[in-house]
Amino acid sequence: MLASKRILLIIGGGIAAYKSLDLIRRLRERGASVTPVLTRAGEEFVTPLSVSALAGEKVYRDLFDLTDEAEMGHIQLSRSADLVVVAPATADLMGKMVAGLANDLASTLLMATDTPVLIAPAMNVRMWEHPATRRNREQLVADGITFVGPNEGDMACGEHGPGRMAEPLEIVAAIEAALGKGPLTGKRILVTSGPTHEPIDPVRYIANRSSGAQGTAVARALASLGAEVVFITGPAEVPPPDGVRVVRVESAREMSDAVDAALPVDAGVFAAAVADWRVAAASERKLKKSKDGLPVLEFTENPDILKRVSRMGEGRPGLVVGFAAETDNVIEHATAKRARKGCDWIVANDVSPATGIMGGSENAVTLITDAGAEEWPRMGKDAVAERLAQRIAAALTG
Template identity: 80%
Template sequence: MGLSGKHILLIIGGGIAAFKSLDLIRRLRERGATVTPVLTRAGEEFVTPLSVSALAGTKVFRDLFDLGDEAEMGHIQLSRVADLVVVAPATADLMAKMAQGHANDLASTLLLATDTPVMIVPAMNVRMWDHAATQRNLKTLKSDGITVVGPNEGDMACGEFGPGRMSEPLEIAAAVEKAVANGPLTGKRILVTSGPTHEPIDPVRYIANRSSGAQGTAIARALAALGAHVVFVTGPADVPPPEGVEVVRVQTAREMLDAVEAALPADAGVFAAAVADWRMKDAHEEKLKKSKDGLPVLSFAENPDILKTVSHKTDGRPALVVGFAAETTDVLAHATAKRDRKGCDWIVANDVSPQTGIMGGTENAVTLITDSGAEEWPRMAKEAVAEKLADRIAQALGVA
């Protein structure tokens, strides 16, 4: 199991989102973790110590000055035996205490006394989240090395809409797994692009490639499972992004290039996105209508070549740049020529002609082209291709 043998200290702050922490305890335990819960006074207004204890299978710690607890372990020791301290929900009040170094209750004292990595999962009203004081505290906490998960955007219990919703338990569990991972890519930053790009013709039509994003998503998931910090830049794909990665959503090739350059430097880059080669020279601001004068004339411009741009960088180029070549004829010849032309280190080539069923399917058959030549892999599930490629990337980076 992903968290087998790991000890998580879970601090539950006060807020309606505290109910999600009950499910989070279950998700962490089913992955093999031991969960020691700390319930704030405000948290008790939303979930009971009995429910928390029942799900955690252990005692709930609540008071700073509890003679029994101090005799058994002490609050200092409690904060140091864990592999990770998770604050979920992290309220605006808790974040302020952490940023300013306050220690006036058990939760804030544990957080000040610990030398264990800390992860916070913010949850609050959108106006509280957007407030300058909260954003200032968030910046301080990030600079202190604290991991931040979320918040998500959506409807709130107060009736407002926007950022401030606590991340879902499965998202948090995935982030916890990543935070305590001891995989071969731990400490490595890897950029992955995925999905198609959509280049607008007018407000309702666009140019795109037939890509579901399934292979790129599987690669990002496999790299994260090996401990990498994955920046996942995705176009409008058919499949949802994987959990436990940093997701950047884009629409066009130019937006993808901007996101890629913002994500650098990185230890490796995997460019699996099916980027449209062309865009409209001037996209129409209004929907094109049929006309008696005949068909509209569309003028095209060439999109930036993201793979070539990154491959030829003199500053901030990843140590390993991996491109993809989806071909329908002469796959090996075209892919080999693409590797030389783009300047990348590896090319993952595949035959996407209609009879293969690979485009939009669940399987892939690829050939890995490197300095050493071409290595043909048997047809297998896209997840298996991703895992094999992730292992090869770890080997290339000298960590496996």
């Protein structure tokens, strides 16, 4: 999708600048050309030599460079790209963009361009949450600037919260979406994600350890390929992706109703870790300890969303993908689940505690289809999502 596309990449000053090196590599893998612009502050974190070597292009650094102006003036540089990407976009760069300042090469290019601009913010959590930054973000959105991230997580400074720059593959997906139609344009896809919470009483519930990270990544990857995504999520730890329709639910029954409301779709990806059971009669009051001993909880089965959609007959999605989180005999159990549910594909993984997959940043999956079991190497959840999205696109459009 990025073959022959020209990206002008502005690298701001922040520790996240190291990710820009991987971003350049990912873009070039996909056939894009990258013209890098390195700010003075950016040079404190990555060198012009490393940027140039990866991009295979000259690095532009100075506004008043006679050689650069003779070869390609900054106005031409700003308009010769298909997309301008700022990664990392610091609070300083965002402020300059809002104020219309143009006192260095990066800010001048951003002022002079008539090309769409995508920025990936990266800064300390307090800076991101500062009222000035919030105002600047709102104004940039109003000005037509597209954002990817920031994500929430641990900071280099030791703090935790929103402000981490989006990962390179997330930025690539956002670039693909910004540059036009993808292979899934015109397709409507349903994705479920996260855990469900099944109430015991008003303050207690049954849940599981799903973070929702893999389902969120799948929704983001599908949207980057042009799909209209309906994202139905339980109370997940990770925020939902941008650019999708988000439906928030709590229980399995609420998720089942939301799935029904979202149909018909071209494909359904059921990544949610739906609780198999719920308390038959949840208490309307908080259960108390008593001298009579422990309360007795009676359980009943939750609706089997994957099985119902897989076997619904008329109106069934053209492709139904289920997930199987197992702790032993992964392929055997997942293959049996695929047959039992009636879905087309199962994405199986081993979530036993030793793997660190449940709630972690990586996954190791096996894709089970009519053709058999295809084991994928362990990789980041974004990479798994990107690969799965490409396979879905091939199945729906091939």
